[in-house]
Amino acid sequence: MCLGIPxxxxxxxxxxxxAEIETxxxxxxxxxxxxxxxxxxxxVMVHTGYAIxxxxxxEALERIRLWEELLAHEGVFDEVPRSxxxxxxx
Amino acid sequence: MREFLTKFRDPEIxxxxxxxxxxxxxxxxxRLGRRVVLMEVCGTHTVAISRAGLxxxxxxxxxxxxxxxxxxxxxxxxxxxxxxxxxxxxxxxxGTFGDMVRVPGSxxxxxxxxxxxxxxxxxxxxxxxxxxxxxxxxxxxxFLGVGFETTAPAVALSIKEAGARGLxxxxxxxxxxxxxxxxxxxxxxxxxxxxxxxxxxxxxxxIGRRAYSFLEAFRLPAAITGFETNDILEGIRQILKxxxxxxxxxxxxxxxxxxxxxxxxxxREMAAVFRVGDASWRGFGVIPGSGLTLAAPFAAFDAAARxxxxxxxxxxxxxxxxxxxxxxKLTPKECRLFxxxxxxxxxxxxxxxxxxxxxxxxxxxxxxxxxxANHA
Numbered sequence: 001m002c003l004g005i006p007x008x009x010x011x012x013x014x015x016x017x018x019a020e021i022e023t024x025x026x027x028x029x030x031x032x033x034x035x036x037x038x039x040x041x042x043x044v045m046v047h048t049g050y051a052i053x054x055x056x057x058x059e060a061l062e063r064i065r066l067w068e069e070l071l072a073h074e075g076v077f078d079e080v081p082r083s084x085x086x087x088x089x090x
Numbered sequence: 091m092r093e094f095l096t097k098f099r100d101p102e103i104x105x106x107x108x109x110x111x112x113x114x115x116x117x118x119x120x121r122l123g124r125r126v127v128l129m130e131v132c133g134t135h136t137v138a139i140s141r142a143g144l145x146x147x148x149x150x151x152x153x154x155x156x157x158x159x160x161x162x163x164x165x166x167x168x169x170x171x172x173x174x175x176x177x178x179x180x181x182x183x184x185g186t187f188g189d190m191v192r193v194p195g196s197x198x199x200x201x202x203x204x205x206x207x208x209x210x211x212x213x214x215x216x217x218x219x220x221x222x223x224x225x226x227x228x229x230x231x232x233f234l235g236v237g238f239e240t241t242a243p244a245v246a247l248s249i250k251e252a253g254a255r256g257l258x259x260x261x262x263x264x265x266x267x268x269x270x271x272x273x274x275x276x277x278x279x280x281x282x283x284x285x286x287x288x289x290x291x292x293x294x295x296x297i298g299r300r301a302y303s304f305l306e307a308f309r310l311p312a313a314i315t316g317f318e319t320n321d322i323l324e325g326i327r328q329i330l331k332x333x334x335x336x337x338x339x340x341x342x343x344x345x346x347x348x349x350x351x352x353x354x355x356x357x358r359e360m361a362a363v364f365r366v367g368d369a370s371w372r373g374f375g376v377i378p379g380s381g382l383t384l385a386a387p388f389a390a391f392d393a394a395a396r397x398x399x400x401x402x403x404x405x406x407x408x409x410x411x412x413x414x415x416x417x418x419k420l421t422p423k424e425c426r427l428f429x430x431x432x433x434x435x436x437x438x439x440x441x442x443x444x445x446x447x448x449x450x451x452x453x454x455x456x457x458x459x460x461x462x463a464n465h466a
Contacts, residue, residue, distance in 0.1 A: 003134045003317070004240075004292050004347075006095065031217060034243055034356045045295060045347050048187070049215025050244045053295040053353055059346040064097045067320065071106045 004045045006055055009038050021046060098318035107323035108147065114330035115151035121334075127153045127283060128329060129276075129418050131269065132290030133160030133446030134317055140455035142319045144326075152326070155418040156448035158272050158371060159290065161237045162189045163440045163447045164416060166370040167404035169265050170195035175399045176232050176263060177208040182397070183226070185219040186234040187241070188212045192443045196405040216241075216248035223252065223260040232393045235264040235382075239296040242266045242382060243356035246363035249384070249391050261393040264382055267369050269293050270301055271380035275371075277308050282417060286329040287312040288322070291344045296360075298352025302340040311338040314348050363388050372440065373413030412439035415448050422449040429457050 007021030007028065017033045021044060028046070032038050035051045043055035097103065118126050130136055136156045139145055145154045158164045174195050177184045184200065191200045191212065204210040209229070213219045216233055223231035235245045245262060252260040269290060276282050287310065289302060294314040305312050311332035315325030325343045332338050342348050362385070369381025384392045406413075410432070411425035422428050422441065432438035434450055441447035 004295075031215075031247075033247055034353060034359065036355060045292065047240055047292060048244045049217055050247070052240065052243070052292065052356065053347050053349070056346045060098075063324070063346065067097070067100075067103045067107070067324075070110065071103060074106050074109065 125153045129155045129157045129284045130288040131157040131159045140451040158416045160446040162444040164371045171402035177203040182230045183209040235262045240292045246359045263393040266382040289314045294348045299342045313343045316344040373416035410439035412441040422452040
């Protein structure tokens, strides 16, 4: 029931508090009453026809960067320590 | 959209995350002398975890339990019975989110009432229900306000809009529930042993990370988690890191959507229309301060007050363990009825009816994993 649809704003009607989003090629009209002003090109998370929050693309890209770093350092954990090891500090 | 969402589903990243999760879980489980027990408290997570096969993939190290995360499943029998009674009233059209239609009450469901001639309409958005009421002044439209903090702001806006349009034929049967008090109820139950919580992403988008700070007093690690496979693995990884480092906190693993303070506009709309009240949850009974009622200026939109309903005498089907499953005390496979007398085509309880119910998700994606519990 809390399944959200992320979408890119492709058109706005500020006077009606509405916008049009596109998700994987599908367009949908949504209400922007819960997120205030939105601009074309921004991403929002949509739930039951309402944008419930803006998607912070910079945060998404940062998460991806951290994961790619993890991929690059794979192999570090091949040796699984057993109990008695001191906890890591990460 | 596609450009960055694909990375959240990327199998190479998933493989690296699983490796890391297994490595951490091995250390933590080794230290505990048992599997690590994590609970997801969102039905959308339940389905995503089952679909991705994470429960079986990590099952030797992690016991991933499902909690009271499906709003339809935690709806009390008495409330379903009242919804059915509303549908039977002459001149009433019941408007609802689709999830609610098949949920069994004591002796009927909205689906059965519709087959018997009741006018039950599924709306994707509560705003559509308001528009329908405006277009059909000859009918009383009762919208079923079901769901957690994610759906409540949209329902609040629909009530305000009905008020602004002067609609006399729109009302709401308010049955919303709040997540933090349910977490509190789980933590206060001595029989429930959970090491960490995978927290719901979109409830948190509304209420913010800070709403969970009470968890810190319980020294319990928790991570707000998104819904893609890699989001979920990241959430699990963050909880395990905190367990290994013995630094339990509530971390936000879904920073692209969830803010520290949550969505203040949504919180303001909810506070304008609703007041916090007690609510009865299937499996839990009454949890203080876990529900919503209408604030005085909107009392006229309260369907429970507008219509006189016959008293209900809720009956729980014999053998259904849905209540225990919602608390994470039993897994679906430990229910005697699971996949025997109870399956998606002839469901006994709501956990099998709702697509987000733990029983339905386990049945669809993982009923062949592991052995069924032995009840001998």
